[in-house]
Amino acid sequence: MFDKVNEVIQKKIRPKLAMHFGDIELVKVEDGVVEVKLLGACSGCPSARFTLEDIVLTDLQEEIPEVKEVALVSEVSQELIDMAKKILKKDK
Incomplete structure (x- = not known):
């Protein structure tokens, strides 16, 4: 199913x-x-x-009815973490 979802994302959502x-x-x-x-x-x-519900989920479910839910993954990059640590160390 990953490939099918990726295809819809590439062609329709992106x-x-x-x-x-x-x-x-x-x-x-x-x-x-x-x-x-x-x-x-x-x-x-x-x-x-709203983007997830109105665009991503709707478009995916139109093409792939097995899709039940879309979840947003929000990760902080290691680069940003390192920069924050550096800034916090300066204040000490």
Whole structure:
């Protein structure tokens, strides 16, 4: 199912998000739950939940009815963690 979900993301969802300077990355598909990262302008956007429900979930379920849910994965990069540690150490 991962490949089918990825194909829908590439052909249908990614172009929609790109119109708003956003992007999406497929992380994992398990038991009907699709985990994605929103990137670009979509990353951290207050409307991210609506994007997931109104665009991502709807488009995926139209093509792949087995998709039950879309979950947003938000990870902090190691680079950002290292930078934060460096800044915090300067204050001491």
